Amino acid sequence: MRLQATDAAAERAGLYRSQNLSDARALCPGLVAREMDGEYLSALFGSLADWHAYASPIVSIFPGTFIPDIRTSFGDLLLDVTGVSHLFGGNRQMLAHVSGRLERAGFTAQGAMAQSIGGAWALARFDPGKIVEAEDLKTCLAPLPVSALRLDEKLVFGLEQMGLKTIGSLYGRNRKALRARFGDRLIERLNQALGYLEERLVPRLPVPERQSERRLAEPIVLERDILMVVNDLAIRLCAQLEKEGMGAQSFHLLLFRIDCQLMYLAVNAARPVRAPDHIARLFVNRIKRLAGEFDAGFGIEAIRLTAGSVSQLDAHQSGVFELVDGAKDLERLYDRMAARLGPKAILRSRPVNSHLPERAVVLEPVIAGTGDDADALISFEDGEPATKAALALPARPLRLLPVPEQISVMAEVPDGPPVRMVWRRLSYRLLKAAGPERIGVEWWQPGAGTLTRDYYRVEDKAGRRFWIFREGLYGSESNDPRWFMHGFDP
C-alpha cells in the first residue's frame, strides 16, 4: 500500500506521495492511515464542483490526467467565467474570491484564468494566480514544462529525451516533424493550450433557462424552512414565467451547503406548468423521497430554483360551462407521484410490434426521467410501435410474470395438451386446456432465442386459469422440451 496524498504537515515530516506505507510508518510512528474510497471521494469532489454553481452557470470537471508528479484522481475544476466576472468586480477579484472561499473552507486551491481551457489548466498547475489575456498567452506558457500540456507520461518522457523541456521550445519547431514523431495528440494539445483549437466545456448541471435565487443571512438546516424558501422562490420564478407567457417542464433545486457541497434535486412535469403551489409540492415530495439521506450538513446558505425546457404556455380563461376534463388533474398526479416515488415507478404500457408476449408490451415511464437519480427498477426495451392489427390478438392473460417460471408438466401424448403440472412445488390437475397457440421465433430480432413456443390456456380442478407454454417442438427442435408458467388468467 502506498500514500496517495500528502498535505503540508506530512511533507514537513518527510512523507511524499506514492511512498510505501511501511516506510511512512517508520518515519512517522503515529501515522493514521485510511484506505482511499475512490468512488466516495470522486462523488464528493463532484458535489464540490457543483457547489461552484454559485459563481458560474457552467461548471465542469476535466477528467484526471496521469502525469507522474501531479497525478490527480478526480480531475480539475473548470469554470466558464464569460460574462460572469463583472459580478465579482473583475477577473482578479473573482479569482481571489473563489480560491479564497475554498481556502477558508480548509482546501488548498490554486487557480488561474486564461482564454483557453488548456492554457488555464497549465497556468493553474505551474504558475498559479495568473490572469492572462489572449495576446500574452503564448509568452506566458513558453517557460512552462511540457507536462503542462496535459500529455501522458510516455509522451512527456519522449519529449524530454529530445531536449524539448518547455512549451516554448515547441513553438519554432516544424509541426509536421513533431506530428510524425509524437503523433496528433501533441499538436492537438498544443493548439488547445494556445487557443487555436476549440475545446468545449461539458456542464455538469443542466444550464438554467430561468432562475430565482435567495442568499440567506443565516444558514438554515430544517427541511420545513428550506421548503418555505422554495415556495417563495417558486412564486417569484412563476411570476417571471407568467410575464413572458411561458411554462417550464423541468425544475432544478440547488441547495448550497455552507461546507462547500451542493445538494441537487430535480423534478419533471408532464406538461409545461407555472403554478407555484404545484412546483413547491413537487419538491416537498422529492425531498420526502430522500428520507434519511437528506443531509443539510452545517446549514444551507443559498437556495436557487431553476427552470428548464421552457416553452410557450398561454394564459387560460376558465369558463362557467367548461366540461371537467380529468387529463390535467391526472398529469399533476403523475408529476407528484414521480417526484416522490421516482420517475421509473409510474409506468404505462405501450404496445410494440412483436409476437413474443413479453416483448409485445413495453412499460414506459409516464414522466421523463430526471438527471439526479440513476436507480432503475426495470429495464425498458425499445421497439417499433404496434399497429392496430397487432393488438387484435387471441386470448391473453390478465397478468404476466416478468420472468417465466419453469414447471414440470405431464401430457398424455408428447404433443398434446398438458394433464398435470407442478408449479412452485404444488401439483395441479389440469381439466381443461385450449391450444396450442404456436408462436415462432422472431429471427429478425436480436436475442430472440431459437425455440418455438406452444402456448396453452389451462384450467385446474379448482378453477384457476393459467397460461403456460412449452419451449421447443418435440423431435425437430428439442428432445426434452421445457415447460414454463407465463401468466394468470382472471
Next chain:
Amino acid sequence: MQVVDRRQAIARLRTQIEGIEKRSFPEVRQAQSRPYIIRAPDEKFAPAPAGLLHEVWSDEVRNSGAAFGFALGQARALLGRSRPAILFLQLAHEAQQTGLPYGPGLCHFGLCPEALIIGRVRNVTELLWAAEEAAGCKAVAAIIVDIIHPGKILDFTASRRLAMRAGRGKASVFLLRYGREREAGASHLRWRVAPVSSMEALFDARAPGCPRWQVCLEKGQGMVSDMLGQMRWVLNWTENGFALEQAVGTDKAGKAGVGPALSGPVPTALGYGLSETA
C-alpha cells in the same frame, strides 16, 4: 325495531362527537343518505358505487388472477370521461409472485390498456402514500393495490385514512390481499374471491370458458340493498360486465348476459325477453 333504535343512538352519539371535535364525518353522512346498491332489482350483480374502500381477499397468492380480475371488473364500471384512469400499485419485488398487468390481456378483458397506470414502488410506506395521493385526485376512477406482505404499517389507522380519502375523493380503493386471516380494517366492503371452474367455451368443450368466480361479501352487508339475499354469489365475467350465475339447468341460465364471453359486436340474442315485433 331494535336496529332502528341502535341507528338512532349511533346518530345521536355522532352529532355529540361532531360537536366536541368540531368536525363532520362526510363519508358517514353520505352512507346514511344513500343506500349502497350492489344487487340491483333486476337480479343483476351491479358493481359497487364509487368512493368505497374494498378489501378483496383470496386464499392463496396463486389466485391473484381471479382477485385482480374481480377488482378490475368493479373498477371498470367507475371509469368515465372525467375519471379516465385506474391506478395499479404493486411492490416492485412482488411482481414475480403475482405478475404484472399485461396490456393485451387487459384488451381481452375489456379494458383499454392506456387506462391502467402501473405504479411499482419500493416499500409499503410508499405504496400507502401513493394510494392516498391518488385517492385524493379527482381524475382517478379506482386504485387497485396489490399487496402480499403488508407488514405492520397497514394497520387500522392506515386503512381508515384510505377509507376517508376514498370517501372524500370519490375514487374507490381496492386492496388485494391474500390469506385466510382477517385483521381489523376500516374497509367499507370486504370480499372473498375464489376462482371456480368455468363454463364450456363456445365451440370447444375442452377449453376454459369465460372467467367465473365465487364471490362472498364478508363485511358491509348493510350496504347491500337486498338484505334477504345471500352474501355469496357465483359470477361470470362477460363482455357486458358481471353476470350472476343461476343454478345450472334452469331456464334462466340462457338469459341475456349470462352466457360465455361474447366476441365482436353484440348479437341480437341480448334482446331476449323483449318483444321483437312490437
